[in-house]
Amino acid sequence: MKYVDEYRNAEAVRHYAKAIAQLVTRPWTIMEICGGQTHAIVKYGLDELLPPEIALIHGPGCPVCVTSAETIDTAIALAALPNVILCSFGDMLRVPGSLEKGDLLSVKATGGDIRILYSPLDALKIAQANPDKEVVFFAVGFETTAPATAMAVYQAAQQNLQNFSLLVSHVRVPPAMEVILSSPDCQVQGFLAAGHVCTVMGYREYEAIAARYQIPIIVTGFEPLDILEGLYRCIRQLESGEAAVENCYARSVRRQGNETARAVLQTVFEIVPQTWRGIGEIPASGLGLKPEFVAFDVRHKALLSPVAAPAAAASDECISGQILQGIRKPQECPAFGTRCTPNHPLGAPMVSSEGACAAYYRYRQMPAVAAR
Structure with a gap:
């Protein structure tokens, strides 16, 4: 298949839904990791095409959603400083921090210099054009977006660009999967893994998780046929008592991932603990700048000290x-x-x-x- 429309073909979708219904003999609960997959499932009504035995539940697959309120409060405080230009992906602007702090859009509305970018590399150009300002890129995302952030830091070091820094909140998917699987409340019997993450990192790390927890993990994409094929393969494994990693997103994913992207990640970042909003701290689930690049971590610059944010409260109503x-x-x-x-x-x-x-x-x- 070459075109997106082919992955949304109604006849092919019905074929897969029928094949799943013929395959299933007992209830199964499957979690999709990525929020992009969640949106596709809900938008196209894929869950409503499945037999009642199949329950789909949604995982922590939105890096914006799991960015801690404390980190968002820090971004808000930085953006309010007159000598700071804060650069961010657009969907971070409306995310609430603590109830008292508001959001980045409120700061922008009151005069904060906040700029929406599509790539962290664009922040380097802004730093070059504004040598009297500290340009901070709010680095959010799974392993998918982290290579571009790493390249921005690498280039900033090569250029000796001293007014560029990061507020880092990159997170890693496999440790979060293990937290879910080790919970006494865990309902998950199979995973649909995020294809874009695996495009960068490959899926070798998932093989140990599948073996340890005896659970099938299917790497899949984001279109209706991608998701239904992933569900079919997952249910086929569950029905036969198997627990392995399968790749049904071969047009993008290789077992070893993108070795060039992984190399730049390993050059700039090291694995660190990370706090996930609504979940708590997960060991080895974040990326932090290595000591040789720590000069680009805004938390290590003096401008942060008067605006350090306390632990943020959450809404009592929000679940x-x-x-x-x-x-x-x-x-x-x-x-x-x-x-x-x-x-x-x-x-x-x-x-x-x-x-x-x-x-x-x-x-x-x-x-x-x-x-x-």
Whole structure:
């Protein structure tokens, strides 16, 4: 297949849905990792095509959603400084920090110099053009976006660009999967892994997880046929008692990943603990700058000291932590669609472009059917 429309072919979708219905003999619960997959499932109604035995739950697959409120508060405080230009991906602007701090859009509305970029490399040009300003790139994302951030730091070092820095909040997927699987409340019996993450990192790290927890992990893409093929392969393994990693996104993913991208990651970053919003600290789940590049970490620059943010409070109404772990669905939240909307979010999953709550709000504003 060469074109996107082919992966959305209605006849082929019905074929896979029928094949899954013929295959399944007992209930199974499968989690998709990526918020992009969640949006595709809800937008195209893929879950409604499946037999009732198959339950899909949504994982912590939105890096914007899992960025800690403390980190967002720090970004807000930095953006309010007159000598700072804060650069960010667009969906970070509406994500709430602590209740008192608001969001980046509020700072922009009151005069903060906040610029929306598509690539961290663009922040280097802004730093070059504004030598009297500290240009801070808010580095958010899974392993998918981290190589571009690493390249920006590498080039900044080569250029001796001293007014460029990062507020780093990159996270790694495999440790989060292990936290979910080791929880006593875990319902997950199979995973759909995020194809774009595996495009960069490969899937060798998932093989140990599949073996340790005896769970199938299927690498898949983001179109309806990608997801249904992944579900079919996952259910086929579950029905036959297998637990292995399969790649059904071969047009993009190789077992070893993108070796060039991995090399630049390993040059600039090291693996560190990271706090995930709604989940807590997960060991080895983040990326931090290596000592030789720490001069580009804004947390190590003096300008941060007067604006260090305290631990942030969360809304008592928001159940985003349970949603991010697949314990509850968005519409099971009593604030969903009423006190929590994309224009007035109580939690990150409602406002992020990959958030599960945003997907349900956009495509399915209906009463919750699951028991609370």
